[in-house]
Amino acid sequence: MAIEMRRGRYGKFGGQYVPETLMTALIELEKAYEEAKADPAFAEELDYYLRDFVGRENPLYFAERLTAKIGGAKIFLKREDLNHTGAHKINNSLGQALLAIRMGKKKIFAETGAGQHGVATATACALFGLECVVFMGKEDIRRQELNVFRMELLGAKVVSVDKGSGTLKDAVNEALRYWVANVEDTHYILGSALGPHPFPEIVRDFQRVIGVETRRQIVEKEGRLPDAIVACIGGGSNAIGMFHPFVEDEAVALYGVEAAGSGIATGRHAAAIADGKEGVLHGSYMYVLQDEDGFIQEAHSISAGLDYPAVGPEHCHLHSIGRVTYSSVTDAEALEGLQILSRTEGIIPALESAHAIRFAVELAKDMRQDEIVVVCLSGRGDKDMQTVREALGGGVE
Amino acid sequence: MKTVEKRIRECVSNGKKAFVPYMMAGDGGLDTLHHKLIFLEKCGATAIEIGIPFSDPVADGEVIQQAGERALANGVSLRKVVEELSGIKGKVSVPLILMTYLNPILAFDMKLFIDRCLEIGIGGLIIPDLPLEEDGLLRERLEGTDIALIPLVSLTSSDDRIQDIAVKAEGFIYAVTVNGITGGRDHFGEEVVEHLKRVKAVSPLPVLAGFGISRPSQVEQLGECTDGVIVGSAIVDAFYRDDLESVRSLMNTSDGKFKIGIS
Ligand SMILES: Cc1ncc(COP(=O)(O)O)c(C=O)c1O
Numbered sequence: 314m315a316i317e318m319r320r321g322r323y324g325k326f327g328g329q330y331v332p333e334t335l336m337t338a339l340i341e342l343e344k345a346y347e348e349a350k351a352d353p354a355f356a357e358e359l360d361y362y363l364r365d366f367v368g369r370e371n372p373l374y375f376a377e378r379l380t381a382k383i384g385g386a387k388i389f390l391k392r393e394d395l396n397h398t399g400a401h402k403i404n405n406s407l408g409q410a411l412l413a414i415r416m417g418k419k420k421i422f423a424e425t426g427a428g429q430h431g432v433a434t435a436t437a438c439a440l441f442g443l444e445c446v447v448f449m450g451k452e453d454i455r456r457q458e459l460n461v462f463r464m465e466l467l468g469a470k471v472v473s474v475d476k477g478s479g480t481l482k483d484a485v486n487e488a489l490r491y492w493v494a495n496v497e498d499t500h501y502i503l504g505s506a507l508g509p510h511p512f513p514e515i516v517r518d519f520q521r522v523i524g525v526e527t528r529r530q531i532v533e534k535e536g537r538l539p540d541a542i543v544a545c546i547g548g549g550s551n552a553i554g555m556f557h558p559f560v561e562d563e564a565v566a567l568y569g570v571e572a573a574g575s576g577i578a579t580g581r582h583a584a585a586i587a588d589g590k591e592g593v594l595h596g597s598y599m600y601v602l603q604d605e606d607g608f609i610q611e612a613h614s615i616s617a618g619l620d621y622p623a624v625g626p627e628h629c630h631l632h633s634i635g636r637v638t639y640s641s642v643t644d645a646e647a648l649e650g651l652q653i654l655s656r657t658e659g660i661i662p663a664l665e666s667a668h669a670i671r672f673a674v675e676l677a678k679d680m681r682q683d684e685i686v687v688v689c690l691s692g693r694g695d696k697d698m699q700t701v702r703e704a705l706g707g708g709v710e
Numbered sequence: 711m712k713t714v715e716k717r718i719r720e721c722v723s724n725g726k727k728a729f730v731p732y733m734m735a736g737d738g739g740l741d742t743l744h745h746k747l748i749f750l751e752k753c754g755a756t757a758i759e760i761g762i763p764f765s766d767p768v769a770d771g772e773v774i775q776q777a778g779e780r781a782l783a784n785g786v787s788l789r790k791v792v793e794e795l796s797g798i799k800g801k802v803s804v805p806l807i808l809m810t811y812l813n814p815i816l817a818f819d820m821k822l823f824i825d826r827c828l829e830i831g832i833g834g835l836i837i838p839d840l841p842l843e844e845d846g847l848l849r850e851r852l853e854g855t856d857i858a859l860i861p862l863v864s865l866t867s868s869d870d871r872i873q874d875i876a877v878k879a880e881g882f883i884y885a886v887t888v889n890g891i892t893g894g895r896d897h898f899g900e901e902v903v904e905h906l907k908r909v910k911a912v913s914p915l916p917v918l919a920g921f922g923i924s925r926p927s928q929v930e931q932l933g934e935c936t937d938g939v940i941v942g943s944a945i946v947d948a949f950y951r952d953d954l955e956s957v958r959s960l961m962n963t964s965d966g967k968f969k970i971g972i973s
Binding site for chain 2: 328329330331332333334335336337338476477482486489490493496497590591592593594595596601603604605606607608609
C-alpha cells in the first residue's frame with residue numbers, strides 16, 4: 314500500500330507510528346536536536362568526549378594476513394571494536410546523553426539486546442551523573458550475563474523483560490511503555506537507527522562519525538575511495554553510520570549483512586529485508602518479519618545484537634532504490650568468520666561483526682588484488698565468549 | 711454526523727452520560743464475543759469498544775496485555791474477529807468500535823479491511839499507534855462513510871495539538887487520563903480534571919475519558935467533567951473472572967447519579 318511522504322520519511326519508510334502520549338516528546342526531541350545540530354558548541358563537546366573518553370579516532374586497519382589468506386581484494390577494518398566499551402554503540406549513547414542534558418532531562422532509559430547499547434548508555438550516564446534504567450529481554454540477559462553485570466557496576470538498573478520471546482523486540486515494547494508512563498522528565502536513548510522519527514536520523518547522525526573517519530583514512534592510505542564497504546545489520550546503526558557519507562559515491566558498492574540464523578529457509582532468522590514484509594513496528598514503517606495476520610514474528614540469531622525482526626527505515630529505503638545490496642550470513646558462517654579473523658589477525662570480533670567479516674571474505678575472494686574492501690568491525694567479541702564456546706562445542710579444534 | 715457521535719449526543723441531551731466498555735475480542739474464546747456484546751448492550755452501553763489482540767501492544771496496560779495474550783493463544787486475529795462480527799451482524803444495535811494497532815490492518819489490506827467494516831456496520835476505529843501525523847490516508851478512505859476515526863488526546867498533548875486533533879476528530883474525542891498505562895487510584899488528580907475541561911472547551915465533539923478508570927467513584931468523578939467514560943481493564947478483568955455483577959455495577963454507579971444510556 315502507498316503511504317504518504319512527509320518529514321521523517323525515507324521514501325515511503327519511517328514515520329511516527331506512536332501513541333499520542335509520546336508525540337509531544339518526539340516533537341520536543343526533534344526541536345532540541347535541530348537546535349543542538351545548529352550549535353557548534355554541541356559538536357565541540359561531543360568531539361571532546363569522543364576523542365578523550367571513547368578514544369576516537371580509531372584506526373582503519375589493513376588486515377594484511379587476512380588479505381593474503383583470501384587472495385583477493387585488500388581488506389581494511391574500521392576498528393569500532395577499539396572504542397571504549399567495545400563497540401560503536403557508545404557514539405550514539407554519548408551524543409544522546411548530551412542531548413538529554415541540553416533538554417534538562419536527568420533520567421535516561423534504554424533497551425538493549427546484546428547489552429552493548431545498555432553498557433554504552435550506562436557508561437554515558439555514569440560519566441554525566443544521570444539516572445539509568447535498561448530494559449533487556451530475559452533470554453538476552455541469559456546470553457549476555459556479563460554485560461548485565463557491567464551495567465550494574467556502572468550504576469544502571471537492569472529490568473528483565475520476560476514477555477514474548479524475551480529478546481530485543483520485547484525490550485523495546487517495554488521501553489516504549491515505560492516512556493509513555495515517564496515521558497515528562499525522561500529521555501529514551503534508543504540504540505539503533507530505528508523507532509519513530511527523529512530517532513533514525515539522530516542515531517544515524519551520531520554514528521556517521523564511522524563513515525566520515527573511514528573516508529578520510531582510506532584516502533590517506535590508498536589515495537582513493539574503497540570499491541566496497543560491508544557492515545552488519547541489526548537495526549542498522551553501525552551500517553548507516555558507515556554508509557551514509559558514501560551514499561552519493563556511486564562507485565562505492567555498499568553491502569549490508571543481515572543475520573540468517575539457522576538459514577532463511579528454516580524461518581529461524583533475523584533477515585527482515587530478505588524475508589520480511591512492509592509494516593509498522595515500534596513507531597516506524599519498515600520491512601518487518603511478520604505472519605499473514607500482521608503479528609510480529611520472533612527473530613533468531615546467535616548474535617543477540619542482530620536479533621530484531623525489522624530493519625531501520627533508511628536501510629529499507631536504500632534497499633528499495635537499489636543503492637545498498639543486502640545479503641545474509643548464517644550463525645554457522647558467522648562463527649567461521651569469527652574464527653578466521655581471530656586466527657589471521659589476532660582480533661576476536663563480536664558475533665554481530667563476524668557476520669560482516671564472513672560476507673567480506675567471500676566478497677573479497679572474487680575481487681582483484683588492487684581493489685579495496687572496508688569492513689565495519691562494529692565491536693569486539695569479549696561479550697560473546699560464552700556463546701561462542703557453547704556453539705563450538707566447548708573447544709576449538 | 712456519524713452514528714457514534716449521534717448516540718453520545720442523545721445520551722447527553724437526555725441529561726445522561728455515555729458509557730463505552732472495552733472488551734478484548736477472543737479472551738475466553740471468540741465464540742463468547744456475541745454473548746458479551748449483547749450483555750454489554752443490555753447493561754446500557756452507549757457503544758462498545760472491541761480490542762483486537764496484537765503481538766506487540768505497546769499502548770496497553772498489564773491487564774489488557776494479558777487478555778490479549780490469552781486471545782492470541784486462542785488463535786484470534788483481526789481477520790477472525792471480522793469474520794465473527796459478520797456472523798453477528800444485526801444482532802447488536804449499539805455502535806461497535808474496533809480498537810486495533812495499525813499493523814494488522816496493513817496486513818489485512820487497508821481497503822479490504824474498510825470494505826469489511828462497512829459491510830458489518832462498524833461505527834468507529836481507534837488506532838493507538840496512528841497519531842494525527844500519520845492518519846491522512848486512512849482518514850481519506852473513511853470519508854463519507856459512517857466509520858468514525860476516533861482520535862486520542864493525552865495529558866501531554868499541547869493546547870495547539872488538542873485543537874488540531876479536535877478539528878479533524880470524528881465520533882468523539884478519547885481523552886487519555888493517565889500518562890502511565892494502568893490506573894488504580896480512587897480519584898484522579900486536579901490536573902486530570904483541568905485537562906479534561908481544557909479538551910472539552912476546544913472540542914466540537916463529545917469528549918470521553920478513558921485509561922485507568924476502574925472504579926465507580928472514578929466513573930462518577932470523570933463523568934462530571936466529560937460526556938462520558940470508557941472503561942477497559944476493569945471490564946476485561948471482570949469478564950475474565952466471570953464476574954458479570956461487577957460489570958453491571960460499574961455501568962450503573964451509585965444512586966443513579968451517573969446515569970448512562972439513552973432511555
Ligand atoms: C557489536 C555490535 N554490532 C552490531 C550491532 C547491531 O546493531 P546495529 O545494526 O544498530 O549496528 C550490535 C547491537 O547490539 C552490536 O553490539
